[in-house]
Amino acid sequence: MGESLYRAADAVVPPSSLFVFWPGDEPPTAEEVRLRLAPFGSPSPDSDALAAEGTVWSFWLDLQEQPVLYLVWCEQVMGEHLAMLDAVRFRSRAQREEAMDCRWIVGIEGALSLEHPSADYQLQLELCEAISGGWAPVIFDASSLMFRTAEDVRHLISTHTPPRSSCLYSIHKVRAPRSGFSEQKFWLHTHGL
Secondary structure, eight states: OOGGGBOSTTBOSSOEEEEEEEOSSSOOOHHHHHHHHTTTOEEOTTTTOOOOTTEEEEEEEEOSSSSBEEEEEEEEOOHHHHHHGGGOOOSSHHHHHHHHTOOEEEEEEEOOBSSOHHHHHHHHHHHHHHHHTTOOSEEEETTTTEEEEHHHHHHHHSSSSOOOGGGTEEEEEEEOOOTTOOOOEEEEEETTO
């Protein structure tokens, strides 16, 4: 990440990372995604940074009124992304199959402020919804290791107030009991809180 990502003194580090699973065999173009994000902001002047290895394209999105730049990029779906889809509670078998058929991910990454992390997270979900155009089957929240279906995302961004804390936490089993040990370990993730 470049230093220009963090213009706010109260930014949470590491940044919040969300991946939009892109349906179809062809990746979206950078211009296509820029047009979808145009209502929110424009590519930053230092947007021509080199894409990381394995990345098709990337650019910085400047939202003008926000103190943080967002990094937007596209890369191919890897096996580990597909393996994690087994944990998603899809609404239908067709929705699961559509997600498993995705070959590309559009990522969006940016810091959440310490003052309004829920509002910043809601904005990041709105950016994902704009990128997906309402037809991406699933969004992966890499920071909390949680998948959100398109319906879940629409629900979280549909209100004028930020999502409640009770909607943003996730619990992951870190260690199962082994012979001789009955204790299990869990990880409670509170996204930006």
